[in-house]
Amino acid sequence: MKVRELxxxxxxxxxxxxxxxxxxxxxxxxxxxxxxxxxxxxxxxAWITIQSHINIVAVAxxxxxxxxxxxxxxxxxxxxxxxxxxxxxxxxxxxLNSYRLAVKMAELxxx
Amino acid sequence: MKLRFEVDGDEFxxxxxxxxxxxxxxxxxxISSQLIRKIAxxxxxxxxxxxxxxxxxxxxxxxxxxxxxxxxxxxxxxIPDIELAMKEGYSTASDKVRELGFGAGMGxxxxxxxxxxxxxxxxxxxxxxxELTVFIS
Ligand SMILES: Nc1ncnc2c1ncn2[C@@H]1O[C@H](COP(=O)(O)OP(=O)(O)OP(=O)(O)O)[C@@H](O)[C@H]1O
Ligand SMILES: [Mg+2]
Numbered sequence: 001m002k003v004r005e006l007x008x009x010x011x012x013x014x015x016x017x018x019x020x021x022x023x024x025x026x027x028x029x030x031x032x033x034x035x036x037x038x039x040x041x042x043x044x045x046a047w048i049t050i051q052s053h054i055n056i057v058a059v060a061x062x063x064x065x066x067x068x069x070x071x072x073x074x075x076x077x078x079x080x081x082x083x084x085x086x087x088x089x090x091x092x093x094x095x096l097n098s099y100r101l102a103v104k105m106a107e108l109x110x111x
Numbered sequence: 112m113k114l115r116f117e118v119d120g121d122e123f124x125x126x127x128x129x130x131x132x133x134x135x136x137x138x139x140x141x142i143s144s145q146l147i148r149k150i151a152x153x154x155x156x157x158x159x160x161x162x163x164x165x166x167x168x169x170x171x172x173x174x175x176x177x178x179x180x181x182x183x184x185x186x187x188x189x190i191p192d193i194e195l196a197m198k199e200g201y202s203t204a205s206d207k208v209r210e211l212g213f214g215a216g217m218g219x220x221x222x223x224x225x226x227x228x229x230x231x232x233x234x235x236x237x238x239x240x241x242e243l244t245v246f247i248s
Contacts, residue, residue, distance in 0.1 A: 034159075035217030038152050039224070043144075051212045055159070058127030062134060062151040064144070079124055 001025050001110065003067045003090050006046060010104055012069060012092035015076045016084035023090070025066045028105050030098050034059055041065060046105065048098045052076045057083040057091075067091070071098045112136075112174045118158060120167025120185075129170050130155040133181070140174065142247065149225040150179050150245050156218035157183045157241045163208055164188070165239060178227075181243045189235040197223065197231075 004021040007014060014021070029041035030048040034055065041047060043064040049056065052074045060068050067090040070076055076091055084091045094101060114136065116129035134151045154170075161168050165187020173180045190196045197219050204214030223229050228244040 032212050033215040033217070034212040035156065035215045035221055038156060039217060039221050043148070049212075053211055054124050055126060055211070058131060058155065062127070062130060062155055063148070 001108065003046070006067070006105070006108070006110075007090075007092060009108055010069075010092075010094065010096075010101065012094050015070070015091045015093050016081040017067070017088055017090040018085075020067065020088040020090045023066045025110065028102065028110055029065075030102055038063070046110070048101050050074050050098065052080060054080045054083050056080065057087055057089050060089050061087045065089075069094055069101060071096060071101055112140075114172040114174075116170040116172070118161050118167045118170060118183075118185075120162055120165060120187075122167075123162060126159050126162040127155055130158050133172050137174070137179070142179075146179075146245060146247060150181070150243075153222040153225045153229070153243050153245070154181050154183075156221045157181070157243065159213065160218055160241075161185045161187070163204065163213055168238070176247065178244055178246045182240060183243075184238060184240040186238040189237055189239055190231070190233040191235050193231050193233060 003023050006025050025046045026044040029045045031037045032049050032051055045065050046067050047065050048069045050072050052070050070093045073095040137147045165185035168185030171182045199220045200216040202214045202216035226243045227246045230242040233239040
């Protein structure tokens, strides 16, 4: 599935990184401790987190993740937005919590 | 090929920049994405430690046909007990830093796991040097 389809299906709000929405999403990873994400998230994952500061962009780019979904309506810092635009790393925000997002992604067939 | 990066200890915003740059160079050199992933993970962890636990420093990277070697040196407080610091879950990160998602105590273990060789040398009050090697085969 493409990032843009995920965005439509989950009714996600695109905050930054619009140039990356044609990337492929193969799986997902959920986590807020960056070292755990570093160690375990697979490439082409959609990453669900409540972190919204600039370092999430570096983590996602280094791991070749497909996009970042900031859950629970957490607001995304301005410098995070700028960095994500630079890197073409889509960041979405959603009012749903991480669990709800994960359930919906499972329903869409994302393993 | 030799590369040098300066890491600003006050610029949390820039943390990860050196790792991103090295990753781009390795991609241009056609290194496999699996190897790049290992190097990027290990180097990022070491780079972020330089910002969070020390006050920045220098990173030297050397790329040769058989390996990528990265040496990160800071002039921070040093690590009193390296063996303890290497344990999964051990962290001295402040609550403020933990709220940002750091402080799981997984950085040093990640470096070990994702490199072929890792060496930490440290002197309390002087600083810390982390050397990471990933072989290209
Ligand atoms: N460059 C450094 N200078 C001083 N102390 C360090 C340095 N790197 C690591 N340490 C010490 O070693 C501990 C463990 O480091 P490690 O990277 O494994 O975990 P962390 O940084 O606390 O959390 P995480 O990496 O999971 O976000 C740190 O909490 C800190 O006390
Ligand atoms: Mg660390």
